[in-house]
Amino acid sequence: MPYRSPTAEIRFVLKHVAGFDAVAGTGRFAEATPETVEAILSEAARLADEVIAPLQRVGDTDPARLEDGIVRTPKGFGDASAAIGAGGWLGVAAPGEFGGMALPQTIATAVNDMFSGACLSLALNPLMTQGQIEALEAHASDEIKATYLPKLIAGEWSGTMNLTEPQAGSDVGALKTKAEPKGDGTYAITGQKIYITWGDNDFSGNICHLVLARLPDGPEGTKGISLFMVPKFLPDADGNPGERNALRVVSLEHKLGLHGSPTAVMAYEGATGWLVGEAHAGMAAMFTMMNNARVGVGVQGIGVAEAATQAALAYAQERRQGRAGGTGTIIEHADVRRMLAEMRADTFAARSIGYMNSVAIDMATATGEAKWKARAAFLTPITKAFGTETGIAVAGLGVQVHGGMGFIEETGAAQFLRDVRVTAIYEGTNGIQAMDLVGRKLMDGGEAAFRLLDEIEAGAEAAKAAGLADLAAPVWNAAESLREATEALVEMEPQARMAGAVAYLTAFARVLGGHAHLAAARSGDEGRARLAAFYIARLLPQHAALLAQVAAGGETVMALRAEDFAA
Numbered sequence: 001m002p003y004r005s006p007t008a009e010i011r012f013v014l015k016h017v018a019g020f021d022a023v024a025g026t027g028r029f030a031e032a033t034p035e036t037v038e039a040i041l042s043e044a045a046r047l048a049d050e051v052i053a054p055l056q057r058v059g060d061t062d063p064a065r066l067e068d069g070i071v072r073t074p075k076g077f078g079d080a081s082a083a084i085g086a087g088g089w090l091g092v093a094a095p096g097e098f099g100g101m102a103l104p105q106t107i108a109t110a111v112n113d114m115f116s117g118a119c120l121s122l123a124l125n126p127l128m129t130q131g132q133i134e135a136l137e138a139h140a141s142d143e144i145k146a147t148y149l150p151k152l153i154a155g156e157w158s159g160t161m162n163l164t165e166p167q168a169g170s171d172v173g174a175l176k177t178k179a180e181p182k183g184d185g186t187y188a189i190t191g192q193k194i195y196i197t198w199g200d201n202d203f204s205g206n207i208c209h210l211v212l213a214r215l216p217d218g219p220e221g222t223k224g225i226s227l228f229m230v231p232k233f234l235p236d237a238d239g240n241p242g243e244r245n246a247l248r249v250v251s252l253e254h255k256l257g258l259h260g261s262p263t264a265v266m267a268y269e270g271a272t273g274w275l276v277g278e279a280h281a282g283m284a285a286m287f288t289m290m291n292n293a294r295v296g297v298g299v300q301g302i303g304v305a306e307a308a309t310q311a312a313l314a315y316a317q318e319r320r321q322g323r324a325g326g327t328g329t330i331i332e333h334a335d336v337r338r339m340l341a342e343m344r345a346d347t348f349a350a351r352s353i354g355y356m357n358s359v360a361i362d363m364a365t366a367t368g369e370a371k372w373k374a375r376a377a378f379l380t381p382i383t384k385a386f387g388t389e390t391g392i393a394v395a396g397l398g399v400q401v402h403g404g405m406g407f408i409e410e411t412g413a414a415q416f417l418r419d420v421r422v423t424a425i426y427e428g429t430n431g432i433q434a435m436d437l438v439g440r441k442l443m444d445g446g447e448a449a450f451r452l453l454d455e456i457e458a459g460a461e462a463a464k465a466a467g468l469a470d471l472a473a474p475v476w477n478a479a480e481s482l483r484e485a486t487e488a489l490v491e492m493e494p495q496a497r498m499a500g501a502v503a504y505l506t507a508f509a510r511v512l513g514g515h516a517h518l519a520a521a522r523s524g525d526e527g528r529a530r531l532a533a534f535y536i537a538r539l540l541p542q543h544a545a546l547l548a549q550v551a552a553g554g555e556t557v558m559a560l561r562a563e564d565f566a567a
Contacts, residue, residue, distance in 0.1 A: 003307050005045035009183040009351070012528075017519045018355035022104055029104045034067070037107060040092070044111045047087060051080050053118035056307075060121075060415050061261020064201075066252045066262075071200040074260045077122055078203030083223035085155015089115075090126050094133050098149035101559035103410075105292070105365070109299055113351070116303025120419050121260030123303070125158055125198045127296050127437040128244075132159030132210055135289035137231075139277035144229055147239050148208055158204040160191040161289060162211040162230075162266060172212065172222060172283070179228055179273065189213050189230050189273040192250070192265065195426070199264025200249045206241045207232040209266070210289070211273060212282050219280070227282035228273035246271040257418030268342050290427060292361070298354050298387025298429045302535040304420040305347040305391045308398035311413060313340055315402050330401075338538075339401050343394045345535040348520070349513030350390040356512075357383040374448040375426040378441045381433035386509035388423035388430060395420050434501035437508075438489060442497075446486045449459050449508075453479045453486070456515040463518045471521055471529075478543050482511050485547045491555060499554030509548035516539040 012019040014037075024032045055076050062074045084090065085532040093108040094100025115123040133152050136145055139408065151157040168174035177191025189211055200207055209230045218224030233241035250265040277285040330336045360376035363369070396415040399406035406413040424430045441448065460476035463469075489497055491505060518533035 003049065003056070003310060004119050005048045005117065006306055007041045007045050007114075008127075009306075009348070010041060010110050010113065010355075012520070012523070013112070013348075013352050013355050013516075014106070016523045017352045017516050018106070018359045019312040020104075020355075020359055021361040023104050023106060023359055023366065026180070026363070026366035031102075031361060032104050032107065036103075040103070043087070043108060044114055044176075047089070048114040048118040048399055052115055052122055055080055055122055055260070056119040056415070057412060059119060060409075060419075063259035064252060064262035066249060068246065070260050071202060071249060071252065071264070073201050073203065073262065074121075077260065078201075080119075080122055081125060081158075081203055082200075083124050084115075088153075090129055090133070090155050091153035093130075094149070094153045095137055098137075098145065099153045100133075104362040106355060106362050109295065109355060109358040112296055113299050113303050113306070113354075116300045117307040118303075119260070120300055120304055120477075121258050123300070124258070124261045125201070126155070127293070127300075128161060128198055129155075129157075129159040131161060131289040131293045131296070132208060133284055134292055135210060135227075136276065138288045139227070139285040140229070140273075141276075144274060144276065147235055148229065151206070151239075152208065156204070157206040157208055157231075158198060158201065159208045160196055160199055160210065162196055162209050162287070163286065164195045165192060166194055173337065175214065175225065176210065177213040177268065178354045179215050179226060179275075181215070182272070185274070185327055187215075187228060187275065188270040189228055189247075189268045190270055192267050193197075194252070194265050196264045196266050197426075199266050200262060205233075206235075209247070210276065210286070211268065212286060213273075214454055215279055219496060222283045222332065223280040224280055226279050227285045229276050230268065230271050230273035230300065234272060256421055257415065258422060291377075291380060294384040294427050294433070295354065296360070297423050298350070298383035298385070300355075301388035301391025301420055301423045302347065302351045302354055303391075304416050304423075305343070305350065305394035308391075308395040308416040309340070309343040309347055310415070311400040311411075311416070312343060312398040315405070315411070315413075316340060316471060319403075336401060337543075338517075339397045341531070341534045342539065343397050345517070345531055345539060346390045346513070347394055348531070349509070349516055349535065349539075350387045352516030352519075353379065353509060353512050354387055356516075371448075371451065375451065378437070378448040378452065381437045381441065382505055382509050382512070384427065385424070385430040385433040385505055388420070389506075391420040391423060392417070415550050428482060431502060434505040435498055437500045437505050439494070440498045442486075442490050446490045449486050450483065452512070453483050456511060459515055459518055463522050466522055468518070468521055468529075471518055471536050474540060475511070475518050478511045478514055478540055481544065481547055482507060485550050489550060495558060496553035496555075497529045499557040500550035500552065503546040503549035507543040507550070510540055510543040510546070 059074045091100030093105045096102040211230045234243045236242035246269045253263040334472040357379035364372035402413045456479040460472040463472040517535045521529040521532040
C-alpha cells in the first residue's frame with residue numbers, strides 16, 4: 001500500500017493532545033488560523049503522497065554516487081526538491097522578511113513528519129537547510145542574512161552542518177579544522193569533516209556549509225570554536241554563485257540505509273569562509289541549529305514509524321494464512337494484533353510528545369516566558385530519543401509482521417528499518433540525549449520535570465471525573481512514581497545519574513505517552529479509548545522496571561572491569 005500522510009491523526013494530536021490552540025491564540029502566531037493550518041496540512045500531504053513518496057524505493061535502488069567529483073543523486077530527487085522549494089515548504093517557520101511564512105514551528109514539524117514518512121532520504125535535504133536558516137537568523141550578520149536567507153528559504157540553495165571530524169566524534173572540542181584570518185574580513189578554512197549529510201548534490205544552485213573551526217587564538221576545547229559560512233560557490237557582487245571555492249567531496253559513505261542521501265567526507269583546503277556570530281562562540285550558534293534539529297530527528301523517527309505501521313497493517317489485512325481453504329487474514333491472529341497495536345500506540349505516543357515539544361518552542365517564542373523555554377528544553381532530548389527509538393522498534397515490528405517477506409527487500413519493510421537506524425545516532429546519540437536530560441535539564445532541581453508531572457496528574461484527575469477512572473488511575477500512579485524517582489535522581493552523584501539516564505528518559509517518555517493516550521480517550525472517540533487501554537495496560541507498566549534501574553544507581557555498572565566483558 002502506498003504511503004498516505006496522516007493528516008487526520010496530526011489534526012487530532014494538535015487539537016486534543018499538544019494544545020496547539022494556545023499557540024494560535026498568541027499575537028505572534030495569530031495568522032495560524034484553523035483554515036490556514038488545514039490548507040497547509042492538505043497541500044503538504046498532497047506533495048508528500050504524490051511527489052515524494054514514489055521516490056522511497058528509487059533512493060534505495062539508485063543510490064547517490066560520486067562521479068568525477070560530482071555527486072549524482074537518484075532520479076527524481078532534483079524535481080522533488082524543486083517542488084519543495086517552489087511550494088515554500090523550506091520557509092514554513094522562517095522569517096517573513098526573507099520570504100518565509102513565519103508560521104509556528106509546530107506546523108513545520110507536521111510538514112516534516114509527513115515528508116519523513118514519505119521518503120526520509122530526500123526529506124533530510126530540506127531539514128538540514130531549515131536548521132541552517134534558524135542558525136543564520138539567530139546569529140549571522142545582516143549582510144550574511146541578506147545574501148543567504150532568501151535563497152535558502154526559496155530552496156534555490158541548500159545548507160549543511162559540519163561538526164564531526166575523523167578524530168573527534170561526539171567530542172566536538174577535539175576538532176582540528178583551522179580558520180586563518182585573510183585580512184579582508186574573510187577566513188581561510190582548512191580541515192576535513194565527516195558524516196556531512198547532503199554534503200553536495202547536482203540540483204542546488206549552491207551548497208552552503210556551516211563549518212566549525214578554530215581561530216589561531218582560540219583556546220582548546222569547545223570554548224575556542226567558531227562558526228563559519230563556507231559556500232561551494234562564492235557569491236558575486238549580486239549575490240549569485242560565482243567562483244568555485246576551495247572545498248571538495250572526498251568520498252561518499254557506504255551506509256546501512258538512507259542510500260539516496262549522500263553522506264560526504266568534506267575537505268576544506270584554504271576555502272574562503274565568513275564568521276557567523278562572535279569569535280569563539282561557534283558552539284552557541286551551532287546549538288541553535290542542533291536543538292531544533294534534535295526535535296526534527298525525533299520527528300524523522302515518527303514519520304518512518306508511521307510509514308512502517310501503514311505498510312504492516314496493509315500486509316496483515318491482505319495476507320491469508322491458516323488451514324487449507326481458510327479465508328482468514330493474519331490480522332485475526334492475536335500476536336499480529338499485538339504487534340500492530342504496539343506500532344500504532346507507540347507511534348501516537350511519540351508523535352504526541354514531539355508535537356507537545358514543538359508547541360512549547362512556539363510558546364517560548366511567542367511569550368518569552370521562562371517556563372515555556374524550560375519545558376521545550378526538557379522535552380527536546382525525550383523527543384529525539386523516544387521518537388527515534390520508536391521508529392526503530394516499530395520498523396522492526398513491521399518486518400516481523402511481514403514474516404519472511406519482511407526480510408525480502410521488495411516489500412520495503414526492511415528499508416524502513418535500515419533507513420531509520422541512524423536517527424538514534426546522529427544529532428547526538430540517544431545516550432547523550434539521556435545524559436543531557438539528567439544533567440543539564442535537571443540543574444533546576446527538577447522544576448521543569450515536576451511541572452510536567454503536575455500537568456499529567458491534573459489530566460488524570462480530569463479523565464477520572466469524565467468517567468475514565470480505570471484508565472486514569474494507572475497514569476496518575478505512574479506520574480507519582482516518576483516524581484519520586486526524579487526527587488531521588490537530583491540528589492544522586494553525577495556518575496549514578498548517568499548510569500540510569502537512558503532508563504529515566506524512557507520511563508519519562510512512557511508516562512508522557514500514557515498522558516497523551518488518556519487525553520485521546522477523553523475526546524470521546526471509542527477507537528482511541530481502546531488504543532489507550534492497550535497502551536496503559538501493556539506498555540505503560542514498563543516504566544516501573546525502568547525506574548528500578550534508575551534507583552539502582554551506578555554501582556553495578558561501574559563495578560564491572562574491562563576483562564568482565566571478554567568472552
